[in-house]
Amino acid sequence: MLRLPEAHRDLFKKPFGTLYGNIDELLPRLEGRAVYAVGDVVTHNLLAAGVVPDIAIIDGYTMRMPCTRSPLLRARRLTVKNPPGTITGELEDAIGEIVRNPPGVIFVDGEEDLAVIPLVLAAPTGAAVLYGQPGEGVVLRLVDAPAKQEATSMLNVFVRE
Template identity: 90%
Template structure:
């Protein structure tokens, strides 16, 4: 299991991609791409806009409050444990599985906030990864070599254990 030390939490407050006020603003950027969503609200908003993500990673909460808008997708569902502030091997394995064989929903028992990092690393070039930026909107990260390099750099501040 990888754990994010408290001292490095600030690094993850800034958007890891382009920040949009709403999902509606970025819809044109999603055409022809695999769409991967991290978070209950982003997934719900994509579905409301008529976009069914190829992969959704949710935990049933938004900003630590139970989310009553959890999406009920018709895709295969995997459940994994992932405590707050961590990236477990179980989460990484589930991401690899659904990226290799979409569609899929990963339901996280714990917290899915950091899943965007291993998701970008596992995603094919050209995929669109979306996640919520609390109080600000939605972040879109198009996967390419630079995105993978930045994700690997972010992962380097985690500690094993």
């Protein structure tokens, strides 16, 4: 398991991609791409906009409060444990499995906030990864070599336990 030390938490407050005020602003950028969503609200908003993500990673919460808008997708569902502030091997394995064989939903018992990092690493070039930036909007990261390099750099501040 990888744990994000408290001292490095602020590094993850800035968007890991382009920040948009809402889903509608970025919809044109999704055309023709695999779409991967991290978070209950982002997934719900995509569905409301008529976009069914190929992969959704959700935990039933938003900003640590129960999310009553958890999406119900008709896709294979994997459930994994992932405590707050961590990236477990179980989460990484589930992401790899779903990326190889989409569509699917990964339901996280714990917290899915950091799943965007292994998701970008596992995703094929050209995929669109979206996640919520609390109080600001939605972040879109198109997967390319620089995205994978940045994700790898982010993982380097984690401590293996």
